[in-house]
Amino acid sequence: MENKGISKAVIKRLPRYYRYLGELMNEGVERISSHDLSERMHVTASQIRQDLNHFGGFGQQGYGYNVAYLYEEIAKILGIDQKHNIIIIGAGNLGQAIANYTNFEKRGFIIKGMFDVNPRLVGMTIRGIPVYALEELEEIIRREEVQIAALTIPKMRAEEVAEKLVAYGIRAIWNFAHTDLHLPDDVVVENVHLSESLMRLSYKLVHMDSVSGEMLL
Amino acid sequence: MENKGISKAVIKRLPRYYRYLGELMNEGVERISSHDLSERMHVTASQIRQDLNHFGGFGQQGYGYNVAYLYEEIAKILGIDQKHNIIIIGAGNLGQAIANYTNFEKRGFIIKGMFDVNPRLVGMTIRGIPVYALEELEEIIRREEVQIAALTIPKMRAEEVAEKLVAYGIRAIWNFAHTDLHLPDDVVVENVHLSESLMRLSYKLVHMDSVSGEMLL
DNA sequence: TAGATTGTTAATCGATTAACAATC
DNA sequence: TAGATTGTTAATCGATTAACAATC
Numbered sequence: 060m061e062n063k064g065i066s067k068a069v070i071k072r073l074p075r076y077y078r079y080l081g082e083l084m085n086e087g088v089e090r091i092s093s094h095d096l097s098e099r100m101h102v103t104a105s106q107i108r109q110d111l112n113h114f115g116g117f118g119q120q121g122y123g124y125n126v127a128y129l130y131e132e133i134a135k136i137l138g139i140d141q142k143h144n145i146i147i148i149g150a151g152n153l154g155q156a157i158a159n160y161t162n163f164e165k166r167g168f169i170i171k172g173m174f175d176v177n178p179r180l181v182g183m184t185i186r187g188i189p190v191y192a193l194e195e196l197e198e199i200i201r202r203e204e205v206q207i208a209a210l211t212i213p214k215m216r217a218e219e220v221a222e223k224l225v226a227y228g229i230r231a232i233w234n235f236a237h238t239d240l241h242l243p244d245d246v247v248v249e250n251v252h253l254s255e256s257l258m259r260l261s262y263k264l265v266h267m268d269s270v271s272g273e274m275l276l
Numbered sequence: 277m278e279n280k281g282i283s284k285a286v287i288k289r290l291p292r293y294y295r296y297l298g299e300l301m302n303e304g305v306e307r308i309s310s311h312d313l314s315e316r317m318h319v320t321a322s323q324i325r326q327d328l329n330h331f332g333g334f335g336q337q338g339y340g341y342n343v344a345y346l347y348e349e350i351a352k353i354l355g356i357d358q359k360h361n362i363i364i365i366g367a368g369n370l371g372q373a374i375a376n377y378t379n380f381e382k383r384g385f386i387i388k389g390m391f392d393v394n395p396r397l398v399g400m401t402i403r404g405i406p407v408y409a410l411e412e413l414e415e416i417i418r419r420e421e422v423q424i425a426a427l428t429i430p431k432m433r434a435e436e437v438a439e440k441l442v443a444y445g446i447r448a449i450w451n452f453a454h455t456d457l458h459l460p461d462d463v464v465v466e467n468v469h470l471s472e473s474l475m476r477l478s479y480k481l482v483h484m485d486s487v488s489g490e491m492l493l
Numbered sequence: 494t495a496g497a498t499t500g501t502t503a504a505t506c507g508a509t510t511a512a513c514a515a516t517c
Numbered sequence: 518t519a520g521a522t523t524g525t526t527a528a529t530c531g532a533t534t535a536a537c538a539a540t541c
Contacts, residue, residue: 068508070479074472078454092522104522105510112524120523121517137475138482152373159369162454162471168478206481231481233474237295237379247484249477253468254379255291257450258354260466261385262287264423264448265355267464285532309498321498322534329500337499338541 069110073137075100076110080130092123142167144203145233148220149211150175150183150190153235157209158185171203193220200227207231214238286327290354292317293327297347309340359384361420362450365437366428367392367400367407370452374426375402388420410437417444424448431455 079100083091097104111117111129114136118124134140145163147154150173157163158170173190175181181192191199199205208229210217217236224232231247234240237255240248296317300308314321328334328346331353335341351357362380364371367390374380375387390407392398398409408416416422425446427434434453441449448464451457454472457465 065483066508070476073479074469074475077475078472094522103510105512106508108523108525109509116524118523119517120515121521123522136479138478139475141482143478143481152369152376156369156373157470160470163474166471166475168474207477230484231477233477245484247477247480249473249480251468251470251473252291253374253377254383255295256466256468257380257385258291258294258356258383259287260424260448260450260464261355261360262290262353263464263466264360265358266282267447267462283532311498320534322536323532325499325501326533333500335499336541337539338497340498 065113069113072102072106072110073133076107077130077133077137080126080133083126084130088126090123090125093118095123139166139168142169143207144169144171144205145207145209146171146199146203146205147173147209147211148193148224149173149235150177150180150185151211153211154209155185157211158188161186168207171205172199174199196223197227200224200229205229207233209233209235211235282330286330289319289323289327290350293324294347294350294354297343297350300343301347305343307340307342310335312340356383356385359386360424361386361388361422362424362426363388363416363420363422364390364426364428365410365441366390366452367394367397367402368428370428371426372402374428375405378403385424388422389416391416413440414444417441417446422446424450426450426452428452 079096093104093107097107100107108118111124114132117129117132131140145168147157147170150158154173154175158173164170170188173185173188174193174196175190176193178192180190183190206229208224208231210221210224210232212220214236217234217238218240221232221234221240221242225242225246230245232240232242232249234248234250235253237252239250242248296313310321310324314324317324325335328341331349334346334349348357362385364374364387367375371390371392375390381387387405390402390405391410391413392407393410395409397407400407423446425441425448427438427441427449429437431453434451434455435457438449438451438457438459442459442463447462449457449459449466451465451467452470454469456467459465
């Protein structure tokens with residue numbers, strides 16, 4: 060699989076292609092041209108072809124793209140053709156929301172446990188997922204071969220806990236804490252800063268007239 | 277306030293500037309140069325100056341930027357110097373997580389109510405916030421002058437509910453449903469697609485070696 | 494005043510779009 | 518084969534970085 064120097068912009072768009080291809084499959088559509096897909100997604104056909112060709116030639120001249128095949132190929136590119144074991148740090152509402160969202164498991168993300176400092180939560184299970192004390196972090200990570208941790212705890216303790224996670228073998232952090240983590244180069248981080256997202260919505264609302272239609276998507 | 281043709285990229289960065297300035301204030305820092313801020317934030321000083329100058333000259337030659345003043349100015353740009361009334365559609369875990377996150381209220385986002393189809397949730401209150409039936413949408417939106425709706429319901433009903441929200445006067449939608457909403461031009465949408473975020477993390481994990489350090493932030 | 498640092502213009506870099514030859 | 522549509526190169530557009538004169 061080719062993937063040297065793929066830009067952030069392209070990677071950001073891949074999951075959206077994947078979603079639209081999934082919808083097309085559900086509709087029973089077998090093939091689609093970059094032009095038709097571009098109309099659905101409100102992007103240019105040129106961009107779709109450019110994006111996909113970073114990873115290989117998935118289409119066929121005169122025919123377009125086979126929906127099921129392209130769907131599988133994008134899954135491979137995204138790494139969701141394989142299983143990933145995941146834990147959730149913080150069993151509050153946000154942690155529970157993630158634990159209850161069954162679609163993640165359909166995509167191969169297996170939630171192996173949740174962790175919390177609150178002794179009243181420890182020992183409970185949420186949709187069959189056990190809540191552990193933080194002291195058990197190392198053991199569970201090693202035993203269950205966990206690669207990914209979702210960090211849904213207040214920012215105050217986030218950096219400290221993240222460092223522990225990395226020390227225990229975690230290689231990817233899905234960071235919901237409102238802070239930027241500073242971790243070794245071989246650990247990947249994806250930030251979800253909800254408060255920043257809400258501020259951007261506020262910006263758009265307040266400056267509505269001067270914001271281009273493009274921006275609203 | 278100048279805001280013609282501000283690019284998405286700039287708007288995306290504004291809340292992060294705001295967050296770092298808040299931290300500087302907490303540390304008692306009164307002034308900061310673009311250079312010192314750039315080192316903290318791991319961006320270029322040039323970019324900071326360019327970004328801010330889209331909205332006006334907030335600094336002073338030979339001095340830098342007054343932290344408290346710049347903090348306030350960015351708040352104005354983001355529209356968080358004013359109050360926004362907000363409702364949450366869907367009182368599940370995600371809706372409750374938002375309702376329980378008190379920082380939003382500190383930033384002027386006042387949660388006026390939650391809505392759910394589940395009759396067992398209707399009538400409850402969460403942190404003092406009442407849960408209403410969907411039938412009461414129109415009345416509450418008009419009575420409480422609600423501008424913003426957080427949409428935390430399954431994608432199947434999202435489009436339909438979003439259209440109702442708009443009909444009842446909502447001008448901004450914070451969309452957590454895994455679907456792209458198609459709404460009139462005078463309604464702004466900010467998407468939070470968690471499954472896409474997790475796929476991007478998966479991509480970075482799988483392609484770790486070939487991903488630049490820049491990307492990891 | 495001299496030093497520091499902004500605001501802003503110019504240069505560079507990267508991403509998007511357009512065009513078209515290759516080919517199914 | 519003729520028509521359709523990709524893969525890919527070239528042109529354009531936009532965003533980032535560098536440079537420096539203005540000025541506090």
